[in-house]
Amino acid sequence: QSHIVESGGGLVQPGGSLRLSCATSGIVFDIYRMGWYRQAPGKQRDLVATITRFGNTDYSDSVKGRFTISRENGKNTVYLQMNSLKPEDTAVYYCNRPDRPVTPWGQGTQVTVSS
Secondary structure, X not given: OOEEEEEOOEEEOOOOOEEEEEEEEOOOOOOOOEEEEEEOOOOOOEEEEEEOOOOOEEEOOXXXXXXXXXXXXXXXXXXXXXXXXOHHHOEEEEEEXXXXXXXXXXXXXXXXXXX
């Protein structure tokens, strides 16, 4: 059975940093592109960062230069380092495989950026 567990969220002041982790089990991880998504209240879930099996990364314009995605294939885990956080980064963050999504999705981890 597949499991995705996101963690590392919390309350942080503008300009602060957080590191999110996504632990997976029961899924094929190594050969797939992985991604971090976020969903703010009342908005759709958006893909903000991806990383290929080879470590090639891509980011949405809204997070480029501030967020860094990485992965550890041996641990079936993906990370999101978030720096220079802004209030508009407030959302629930999820990870999944963009090209072949796993269901059910994880519960996500809440990130709140506020002074």
